[in-house]
Amino acid sequence: MDRSNDKIRWQTLTGNPLQVGDVRVTPQSQALTLCWPNGGLVWNRPVAILVEHQGQVERIPIVDVTRVVQLSLLGLSALLGIIALALTVRERRS
Amino acid sequence: MGQKFEDIVVSTVKTQEDGKELMEKLIAVAQPSSVFSTPIIAGDYTLITASEVSAGVGFGFGMGGGTMVGPPETEAESADPDEAEATAEGGSGFGGGGGGGGFSMGRPVAVISIGPAGVRVEPVRDVTKVAVAFLTVAGSMLLMLSKMRRISRF
Numbered sequence: 365m366d367r368s369n370d371k372i373r374w375q376t377l378t379g380n381p382l383q384v385g386d387v388r389v390t391p392q393s394q395a396l397t398l399c400w401p402n403g404g405l406v407w408n409r410p411v412a413i414l415v416e417h418q419g420q421v422e423r424i425p426i427v428d429v430t431r432v433v434q435l436s437l438l439g440l441s442a443l444l445g446i447i448a449l450a451l452t453v454r455e456r457r458s
Numbered sequence: 459m460g461q462k463f464e465d466i467v468v469s470t471v472k473t474q475e476d477g478k479e480l481m482e483k484l485i486a487v488a489q490p491s492s493v494f495s496t497p498i499i500a501g502d503y504t505l506i507t508a509s510e511v512s513a514g515v516g517f518g519f520g521m522g523g524g525t526m527v528g529p530p531e532t533e534a535e536s537a538d539p540d541e542a543e544a545t546a547e548g549g550s551g552f553g554g555g556g557g558g559g560g561f562s563m564g565r566p567v568a569v570i571s572i573g574p575a576g577v578r579v580e581p582v583r584d585v586t587k588v589a590v591a592f593l594t595v596a597g598s599m600l601l602m603l604s605k606m607r608r609i610s611r612f
Contacts, residue, residue, distance in 0.1 A: 379490030
């Protein structure tokens with residue numbers, strides 16, 4: 365999958381496969397590339413590996429547990445903040 | 459003055475070429491090979507680390523110029539042929555400069571192990587980051603609640 369224009373590129377890339385015994389592992393990553401005339405930014409993360417074994421292909425996702433927990437905490441705090449704000453406004457009106 | 463201008467243009471062009479080369483190296487980071495490490499073989503197991511990688515770069519160039527009108531004020535100025543010529547033509551001056559900066563960051567996300575039991579993906583749990591995030595969130599929540607209590611009292 366590749367969503368791109370000259371300045372912003374969001375790509376899912378497949379790396380070189382690795383053969384270990386009778387198992388073939390192919391890594392996949394996602395990269396966001398931003399380019400402007402005098403600079404650029406790249407953010408690249410692993411997303412999954414494709415495991416081929418005895419003719420069967422299995423896709424194993426790579427979950428960034430640390431990031432999930434961080435974002436969950438952030439979301440929870442935002443939610444609690446909104447609830448607290450709503451309760452305060454309600455209390456002031458009454 | 460003409461030679462100085464030429465020197466500045468040449469150095470600016472070279473700097474721009476260096477910048478272009480830097481951009482190409484940055485784009486190379488957006489490949490799976492920069493995220494997945496080379497396999498490490500330990501006994502019956504093959505290990506591959508998967509990391510999140512980010513990098514950025516920025517640079518800029520500048521050139522300036524100016525004019526000066528009038529006869530040379532000192533003998534030294536009239537003795538310098540470039541200055542004399544510039545002054546005779548109405549005067550001019552040039553300058554050039556450039557700068558840049560960048561960052562790169564990497565963080566392990568998971569370890570892939572390939573062994574007799576099959577292929578396993580073991581996530582890397584950064585307890586320090588989680589603890590810092592938790593403390594930051596808890597602190598900001600307490601601060602917000604205390605401010606809201608003060609507001610509700612009034």
